[in-house]
Amino acid sequence: MTVLQIIFLLAAAITLGSAVMVVSSRRMMHVALWLVLTLFGVAILFALLEIRFFVVVQVLIYIGAIAILIIFAVMLTRHSLEDVGPHFNRGWWIAILACFATFSGLVAVLSSWSKFQTIIRTIPAGGEDILSLGKAFIDPAGYVIPFEVASVLLLAALIGAIFVASERKEGKR
Amino acid sequence: MIPLSWYLIFSAALFCIGLFGVLARKNSIAILVGVELMLNAVNINLLAFWSYLYSNSQSGLVFVAIVFASAAAEVSVGLALIISAYRRRNTVTANDLDLLKG
16 A cells, blocks of 8 residues: 555545534534535545646635635624534435435446456656646637536626625615 | 545535534524535545546546536525515524515
């Protein structure tokens, strides 16, 4: 077992453990903080794949923006169901069964695939080529249409979020 | 070296934990957090496939960037809806948001 494998197993164990805490904690603030740890674990796995650009993007967007947004939402909707009543709905055991079925189905399908045990990477030494990624984003023969569609989607979502969440006076629409 | 199978099994497990959060939690913010876990599992899967099998093209990285953008869009609109619903109904429990129930 090499050092990289040990690091992978540690990061995977931390990530999965904190993900279990995310879905099982009672207090929403704890959920948000465990989510930050889970996202850090995923960033470590990106680093093990030698994809440095998305390590930075993961830390900036997920931890820096999305987790903070969730913490704000938790603080704005406080004292609603913090410590009263169950925090799972009645069909939670059906959900557990569905999750185990999904997991075993996914592993069964994947393990019948011939490239499942691939060890050799095709990624060039020194990680991904950020320059050609940036050129592919704005190349008309590359991915300029999906890039523009994603940016318009993001703009529309942000305008819609401001419109939905803004406080309106009663009787005045 | 780490085999590809480890990444795939890990992301399947993370996906299923997120799925449990979506199916079983009552708080709608917790449901959104479960969706975030599932999207992270998808990203790990895409980047692992790209890094092990298809790194001669840029398509995997472009796809991951678009998943990031749509995750940000989803969480911003979702949290805005939850805050708006909380302001009107004073609850974020998914069971109590039953205005459209027949």
